[in-house]
Amino acid sequence: MSSPVGLEEKLSGRVASPWQVFWVASMAVFLVSMDGTMLFAAFSALQAGFPKATAADLSWVLNAYTVVYAAMLIPSGGLADKHGRKKIFLLGVALFLTASVACGLAVNVEWLVVARVVQAVGAAMLTPASLSLVLAAFPLSKRAVVVSLWGAVGGLAAALGPSLGAFVIALLGWQWAFYLNVPLGVYAIWRGATILTETKQPTLGRPLDIVGMGLLIIGIGALALSIVQADSPSWSYHDLLGTAGIGLACILGFVAWARFAVAPLVDLCLFHNATYRYVNLATLSFGAAFSMMFFAFFFYMHSIWHYSLPLAGLAMAPGPLLVVPVAALSGRIASKYGHRQLLVGGCMIYAVSAIWFFLVPGIEPAYLTQWLPGMLFSGIGVGMVLPSLSGAAVSHLPSEHYAVGSAINQAIRQIGSVIGVAIIVLLLGGADLHRANFDAVYLCHMSLALLTAALCIPVNTMPANIAKKS
Numbered sequence: 001m002s003s004p005v006g007l008e009e010k011l012s013g014r015v016a017s018p019w020q021v022f023w024v025a026s027m028a029v030f031l032v033s034m035d036g037t038m039l040f041a042a043f044s045a046l047q048a049g050f051p052k053a054t055a056a057d058l059s060w061v062l063n064a065y066t067v068v069y070a071a072m073l074i075p076s077g078g079l080a081d082k083h084g085r086k087k088i089f090l091l092g093v094a095l096f097l098t099a100s101v102a103c104g105l106a107v108n109v110e111w112l113v114v115a116r117v118v119q120a121v122g123a124a125m126l127t128p129a130s131l132s133l134v135l136a137a138f139p140l141s142k143r144a145v146v147v148s149l150w151g152a153v154g155g156l157a158a159a160l161g162p163s164l165g166a167f168v169i170a171l172l173g174w175q176w177a178f179y180l181n182v183p184l185g186v187y188a189i190w191r192g193a194t195i196l197t198e199t200k201q202p203t204l205g206r207p208l209d210i211v212g213m214g215l216l217i218i219g220i221g222a223l224a225l226s227i228v229q230a231d232s233p234s235w236s237y238h239d240l241l242g243t244a245g246i247g248l249a250c251i252l253g254f255v256a257w258a259r260f261a262v263a264p265l266v267d268l269c270l271f272h273n274a275t276y277r278y279v280n281l282a283t284l285s286f287g288a289a290f291s292m293m294f295f296a297f298f299f300y301m302h303s304i305w306h307y308s309l310p311l312a313g314l315a316m317a318p319g320p321l322l323v324v325p326v327a328a329l330s331g332r333i334a335s336k337y338g339h340r341q342l343l344v345g346g347c348m349i350y351a352v353s354a355i356w357f358f359l360v361p362g363i364e365p366a367y368l369t370q371w372l373p374g375m376l377f378s379g380i381g382v383g384m385v386l387p388s389l390s391g392a393a394v395s396h397l398p399s400e401h402y403a404v405g406s407a408i409n410q411a412i413r414q415i416g417s418v419i420g421v422a423i424i425v426l427l428l429g430g431a432d433l434h435r436a437n438f439d440a441v442y443l444c445h446m447s448l449a450l451l452t453a454a455l456c457i458p459v460n461t462m463p464a465n466i467a468k469k470s
Contacts, residue, residue, distance in 0.1 A: 018134075018137035018138045018146075020195050021133055021134060021137040021195065021196060022134050022137065022138075022146065022149070022150070024188060024191045024192045024195060024196065025089065025129075025130040025131075025133045025134050025150075025192075025196075026130070026134070026149075026150055026153040027184060027187070027188045027191075028089070028092075028093050028096075028126050028130060028185065028188045028192075029126070029127060029130050029131075029150070029153060029154050029157070030153050030154070030156075030157040030184075031096070031157070031181050031184055031185055031188075032096065032123040032126065032127060032154075032157075033153075033154040033157035033158040033161070034157035034158065034160060034161040034164065035100070035119070035123070035161065035177075035178075035181060036065070036066065036069075036123075036158060036161065036414075036417070037157075037158045037161035037162055037165075037291070037294055038161035038162065038164065038165035038168075038177045038180075039061060039062055039165065039177060040062075040161070040162045040165070040291075040294050040295045040297075040298055041161075041162045041163075041165035041166040041169055041177075041298055041309065041312070041313065042165055042169050042174045042177050043058065043295075043298065044298070044302060044309075045169050045173070045174040045309075046058050046061060046174055049174055050108065050109050053109045054232075055228075055425055055429035055430075056228040056229055056232060056425060056429065057109055058109065059224075059228050059421060059422065059425045059429075060109075060113050061109070061112055061113060061116055062421050063221070063224050063228075063418050063421055063422065064113045064116050064117055064120070064221075065116040065117065065119060065120045065123075066120070066414045066415075066417050066418045066421070067120075067217055067220050067221050067224065067414075067415075067418055068117050068120035068121065068124070068217065069120035069123050069124050069411075069414050070216070070220065070410075070411040070412070070414035070415050070418070071124075071213050071216045071217045071220075071265075071411070072120065072121050072124030072125070072213070073124045073127060073128060073407040073408075073410050073411040073414070074265050074266055074404065074407045074408055074411050075208050075209065075213065075265060076088065076092070076124045076125045076127070076128055076129070076407060077128035077129075077132075077404040077405075077406065077407030077408075078404055079125070080125075080128055080129035080132055081132070081404070084198045084199070085129040085132045085133050085136070085198070085199050086129075086133065086192070086196045086197065086198045086199070087198065088125050088126070088129045089125075089126050089129035089130060089133060089192060089196070090189055090192055090193060090196075091122075091125060092122045092123065092124070092125030092126030092127075092129065093122070093126050093185055093188055093189050093192070094122070094189060095118065095119075095121060095122030095125065096119055096122030096123050096126065096181070096185065097122075097181060097182055097185040097186065097189075098118075098122075099115050099116070099118040099119035099121075099122055100119060100178040100179070100181040100182060100185070101178070101179070101182065102115040102118065102119075103115040103116060103119060103175075103178040104175040104176070104178040104179045105175075124407075127407070127410055128404070128406055128407035128410070130150075131147075131150060131394075131406045132199070132406075133196060133199070134146060134147075134150050135147070135394075136199050142335075143395070145331040145332060145334075145335050146331075147331070147387070147390060147391040147394060147395075148327055148328070148330055148331025148334060148387040148388065148390075148391045149327065149328060149331055149387070150387070150390070151327065151386060151387025151388070151389070151390035151391060152323060152324050152327030152328065152331070152383065152386075152387045153324075154386070154387075154390070156320060156323045156324050156327075158290070158294075158386075160317075160320045161294075162294050162297065162298065162313065162316055163313040163314070163316045163317045163320060164180075164313065165177050165313070166298075166309045166310055166312050166313025166314075166316070167309075167310050167313050168180055169309060170308065170309040170310045170313075171310075209261065209263060209264055209265035211257055211261070212254060212257055212258060212261065212264055212265030212266065213265055215250045215251075215253050215254035215257060216250075216251075216254050216265065218246070218247070218250045219246075219247050219248070219249075219250030219251040219253075219254055220247070220251070220415055220418055221247070222243050222244065222246045222247030222250065223244060223247035223248070223251070223419075223422075224247075224418050224419070224421075224422040225243055225247075226240050226241075226243040226244035226247060227419070227422035227423060227425075227426050228422045228425045228426055228429070229243075230426050254266075255268075266408060267404065270397075270404075270405060270408065273396070274458055274460075275392065275395075275396065275458070275459050275460050275461060276393060276396075276397070276405070278455050278456065278458045278459050279389060279392045279393045279409065279456075279459055280393065280408065280409055280412045281455045282343065282389060282452045282455040282456050282459075283389045283393070283409055283412045283413045283416065284412050284413070284415060284416040284419075285416065285448045285451045285452045285455065286347070286350075286385055286386070286389065286413075286416065286448070286449070286452040287412070287413040287414065287415065287416020287417045287419075287420065288416040288417065288419045288420035288423070288448055289350070289354075289416075289420065289444075289445050289448035289449050289452065290382065290386070290416075290417070290420065291416070291417040291420030291421050291424075292420040292421075292423060292424055292441060292444065292445050292448070293353075293354075293378060293445055294316075295420070295421060295424040296424055296428060296438065296441045296442075296445075297312070297316060298312055299424070299428045299433060299438075300361070300438060301315060303433040304361075304363055304433065304434075304435055304438075305363075305364075305365040306365075307365070315367055315371065315375075316375065318372060318375050318376060318379065319375035319376060319378045319379030319382070320379060320382075321379065322376065322379030322380055322383055323379055323382055323383040323386075324383070325383070326379070326380055326383025326384055327383045327384075327386075327387040330342050330346075330383065330384050330387060330388055331387065331391065334388060334391055334392075334461070335463070336463070337462065337463075338459075338460065338461040338462035338463065339388045339391060339392040339395070339456075339459060339461045340456060340457070340459045340460065340461070340462070342384045342385070342388045343384070343385055343388050343389065343392065343452075343453070343456035343459060344453045344456050344457060345384060346380070346381045346382075346383070346384025346385035346388065347381065347385055347449050347450070347452045347453035347456065348381075348449075348450075348453055349377055349380050349381040349384065350377070350378060350381030350382065350385060350449040350452075351381075351446050351449035351450050351453070352377050352381075353374045353375075353377035353378035353381060354442050354443075354445035354446035354449060355442075355446055356373060356374035356377060357371075357374045357438075357442045357445075358439060358442035358443060358446065360373075360374065361374075362435065363435050381449075385452070389409070389413070390406065390409060390410075391461075392459055392461050393405060393406060393408075393409035394406050394409070395461040396461065423441075423444065424441065427440055427441055428441065
């Protein structure tokens with residue numbers, strides 16, 4: 001009979017299979033990414049569940065989570081490096097699940113927003129630890145493919161979130177958008193505890209930058225608040241200008257603090273690399289475009305075509321289903337030729353989807369001819385761009401900067417998402433919507449896609465052996 005020690009050795013030996021590590025780590029990231037967009041489908045259900053809350057109030061169910069998630073991602077990368085990637089990963093999953101249950105039990109918007117903040121902390125803890133565990137499990141030669149697949153899992157989950165959320169919420173209520181996390185999360189904790197091995201680099205850990213975190217949260221939050229309240233009759237021009245000014249001042253203060261603090265939240269030295277700098281600017285603009293497209297979709301289906309929530313979810317599905325196969329192929333291409341062509345080409349395809357939605361769909365439902373082609377364009381574009389941004393961000397980083405470098409990139413994407421959600425609430429948050437209201441949305445979507453393409457032109461992740469031949 002095997003001794004307990006022998007059993008532990010056998011269990012820990014399972015980590016020799018890198019793909020087991022990949023699937024356990026990616027499972028938790030799938031939950032986080034899906035949860036971040038599932039509430040796009042729940043917005044009308046939340047309005048019905050909390051009738052006294054305004055659209056601007058409810059936007060904080062999305063944005064409070066995203067702002068805190070963005071700010072906490074970066075120190076969480078350092079925590080994972082210092083205290084152990086397995087430990088921080090499992091703690092993050094457990095906190096995320098506990099807060100998910102609290103969200104489902106919320107009886108008012110304030111409770112729900114607070115629970116979402118706690119949920120964001122758990123999500124931020126597990127995300128950079130997840131990528132670090134995956135990167136440590138695979139050899140360097142497979143990094144581009146694996147990072148693309150890891151990014152594809154997050155991209156697929158983010159894209160599937162609204163579709164799956166539409167069915168779950170229509171069938172069981174908005175609370176199940178949160179309860180759905182529990183079974184898969186519990187399984188991830190169980191499997192992670194048995195097959196993951198601990199890795200850490202204590203010398204890389206830095207003190208928690210409370211000042212930097214505070215400046216970032218207040219800055220992004222104030223800017224988002226000024227956008228969502230821009231057409232509120234209770235907010236004067238001076239109120240909006242003052243709030244936006246506070247946000248901008250905090251963002252500038254955050255940059256100044258990062259330049260001179262001993263252990264800043266963001267190490268600005270990482271941005272000395274031109275590729276890393278441009279990838280993160282591109283991530284900001286694409287994060288806004290991505291969230292705008294999916295959030296606006298449900299407003300269009302509900303207000304213009306009068307689709308039921310399950311039918312709207314089904315209508316969205318074809319685009320997300322393209323993300324993983326396109327991302328898998330993109331990862332192989334990136335490993336040989338770099339990410340630039342994928343990023344620029346994918347952004348152009350994504351811009352085509354925005355042009356399609358601007359020009360083609362009318363007020364009468366005609367899904368196969370008027371909407372499906374645009375969804376296919378968007379699915380291909382997301383599959384090429386979203387995982388490629390994640391891959392390009394860490395492609396040339398030294399291993400000791402995996403967690404923090406990827407955390408900064410993911411945080412910037414979340415900040416972009418906050419901006420995108422705030423713009424949609426401003427443009428489409430009113431009760432009476434018409435087809436013309438969506439023109440500005442799609443023009444904005446197209447402009448952001450083209451801006452992202454331009455920002456990706458300087459990106460250079462071409463393997464050294466190819467670059468020498470060029």
